[in-house]
Amino acid sequence: MIRDFVYFKAGTVKETLDLLDKYKDDYKIICGGQSLLILMRQGLVAPANLIDIKKVTELSYIEFDLKTGLKIGAATTHRDIEKSEIIKKHYPILVYMEENIASNQTRNWGTIGGNLCHGDPTGDPGPVFIALNALVKIADKKKERNLLLEDFFVDYFETALQDGELLLEIQIPIIAPLTAVAYEKFNIIQNDQGIVSAAVSITLTKDGDSCKDARIVLGGAASKPLRIKEAEQILMGKKLTDSLLKKAGEKASELADPVSDIHASETYRRYLAEVLTKRMVKKAWEQALTYMKR
Amino acid sequence: MEKQLLRITVNHQYHELYIEPKRLLVEVLRNELELTGTKRACSTGACCACSVILNGMAVKSCSVLAMQADECEVLTVESLAENGELTPLQKAFLDFGAFQCGFCTSGMLMSATAFLRETPKPTVDQIREALHGNLCRCTGYNSIIRAVKAVADGKYKGSSQ
Numbered sequence: 001m002i003r004d005f006v007y008f009k010a011g012t013v014k015e016t017l018d019l020l021d022k023y024k025d026d027y028k029i030i031c032g033g034q035s036l037l038i039l040m041r042q043g044l045v046a047p048a049n050l051i052d053i054k055k056v057t058e059l060s061y062i063e064f065d066l067k068t069g070l071k072i073g074a075a076t077t078h079r080d081i082e083k084s085e086i087i088k089k090h091y092p093i094l095v096y097m098e099e100n101i102a103s104n105q106t107r108n109w110g111t112i113g114g115n116l117c118h119g120d121p122t123g124d125p126g127p128v129f130i131a132l133n134a135l136v137k138i139a140d141k142k143k144e145r146n147l148l149l150e151d152f153f154v155d156y157f158e159t160a161l162q163d164g165e166l167l168l169e170i171q172i173p174i175i176a177p178l179t180a181v182a183y184e185k186f187n188i189i190q191n192d193q194g195i196v197s198a199a200v201s202i203t204l205t206k207d208g209d210s211c212k213d214a215r216i217v218l219g220g221a222a223s224k225p226l227r228i229k230e231a232e233q234i235l236m237g238k239k240l241t242d243s244l245l246k247k248a249g250e251k252a253s254e255l256a257d258p259v260s261d262i263h264a265s266e267t268y269r270r271y272l273a274e275v276l277t278k279r280m281v282k283k284a285w286e287q288a289l290t291y292m293k294r
Numbered sequence: 295m296e297k298q299l300l301r302i303t304v305n306h307q308y309h310e311l312y313i314e315p316k317r318l319l320v321e322v323l324r325n326e327l328e329l330t331g332t333k334r335a336c337s338t339g340a341c342c343a344c345s346v347i348l349n350g351m352a353v354k355s356c357s358v359l360a361m362q363a364d365e366c367e368v369l370t371v372e373s374l375a376e377n378g379e380l381t382p383l384q385k386a387f388l389d390f391g392a393f394q395c396g397f398c399t400s401g402m403l404m405s406a407t408a409f410l411r412e413t414p415k416p417t418v419d420q421i422r423e424a425l426h427g428n429l430c431r432c433t434g435y436n437s438i439i440r441a442v443k444a445v446a447d448g449k450y451k452g453s454s455q
Contacts, residue, residue: 005316006315007359103354105357105427106339106354106357109348109354109358
C-alpha cells in the first residue's frame with residue numbers, strides 16, 4: 001500500500017528546483033517512476049512530498065555535436081534513446097543496452113535520469129555510460145555542477161545527489177578513433193536485470209597492433225558500478241592474447257566486491273565477472289580491429 | 295489525503311475526477327471508471343497484464359500514478375471492439391486460441407495493438423521482442439505470436455488494428 005504524500009507537479013526546471021529547495025527535508029522526485037513506485041508500494045520508500053517532473057519537457061532531449069558529443073536530458077525515455085537515429089549512428093552500444101533494459105512498457109515510460117538516480121548497482125546504463133566516460137550535470141536552486149558518472153554512484157541505491165539537487169543531463173564525449181565498446185549482462189530471464197554485467201571500451205593504437213586505452217566497468221559486482229582500473233592497466237600497450245584476457249579477467253574477479261543473495265552467490269558472481277570481462281574485452285577489441293580495415 | 299483533480303480522456307471520453315494522488319492508473323480505471331477489462335495481476339511491474347495505451351504507447355497501468363496521466367489519452371481493451379465488431383487482432387486471438395485463462399489477454403491485446411501501430415510489418419522475432427514483457431502463466435505464447443503475425447500479414451481485414 002502506498003503511503004500518503006503531498007503531490008506536486010512541476011512544469012519547468014526552475015519550478016522543480018524551487019520545490020526541491022522548499023521541501024528539502026523530505027521529498028522524492030518521480031519521473032517515469034518505474035523503479036520508485038515499486039519501492040513505494042512495498043513501503044520501503046515513503047516520502048512526505050512527491051515532486052513529479054514527468055511534464056518538465058525541457059529535460060527531454062537528445063543533442064549531438066561532432067565536437068562536444070552527446071547530451072541527453074535526464075527525463076528522456078529509454079525508448080526515445082533506443083529509437084534515436086543520432087544515437088544509432090554514433091553510439092550504437094546505447095541502442096543495444098536500451099533494447100535489453102526491460103519490457104517495452106517500462107522503456108516507454110521510464111527515463112534515463114530516473115534509472116541513474118535510482119542507484120541500483122545492477123542497472124544497465126551505469127556501466128555502459130562509465131565505459132563511455134560520461135559526465136552528469138546537476139543543479140540545485142543556487143548553482144550547477146558537473147560530475148563524472150563514476151563518482152555519481154556512491155553505494156547501494158545511493159548517489160552523490162544532495163538534498164535539493166536535480167540531475168539535469170548526461171554528457172558523453174565523442175568516441176575516440178579505433179575505439180569500440182561492448183556490453184553484456186548475464187541474466188536468467190531476457191531483459192531482466194543482470195546478475196553481473198560488464199561494459200568494456202577498447203581503443204587501439206594507430207597500427208591496430210596493441211591496446212592504447214581501455215575502460216572496464218562491472219555491474220552487479222559491488223555496491224555500485226565498479227571500474228576496474230587495474231585490469232585496464234593490464235591491457236595497456238599489450239597485444240590481444242588469450243593469456244592477456246585471462247589476466248584481465250582474473251583481476252576483475254579479484255577486485256569485484258559482490259554479495260551473495262537470492263540470485264547468485266558471491267563466488268558465482270566473481271566467476272561471472274571474470275568470464276564477462278574476458279568476453280567483452282575480446283569483443284570490443286575485435287570490433288575495434290574492424291575499424292582499421294575501413 | 296487531499297484529493298486532486300484529474301482530467302483524463304479514456305477510450306475517447308473525457309473525465310474529470312477527484313482522486314487521491316497516490317492512486318495508480320489501474321486503480322482509477324478499474325475502481326473509478328469501472329473499466330475492469332484492464333487486469334491487475336502481479337502489482338510489482340513484472341507481468342504487464344495491466345498494459346494500456348497511454349498517449350499512443352503501451353505502459354503498465356500499475357506502474358503509473360493516475361495523476362501522471364493528467365491531460366493524457368488512455369485506451370483500454372474496452373476501446374477495441376466497436377458496435378460489437380471485434381478488431382482483427384481480437385478475431386485472430388479467438389481463431390488461434392491465443393488464451394487459456396484469459397487473465398493476460400487484455401494486456402496482450404493492448405501491447406500488440408500499440409506494437410502493430412508502431413511496426414506494421416513485423417517479423418516473428420520482432421513480435422516476440424515486443425511482447426516479451428507480457429507474461430502468460432498458461433504458456434500460450436506460440437498461439438499469441440501466431441495470432442499477431444496473422445494480423446500483421448493482412449490475413450484479417452476490418453477496422454483498424
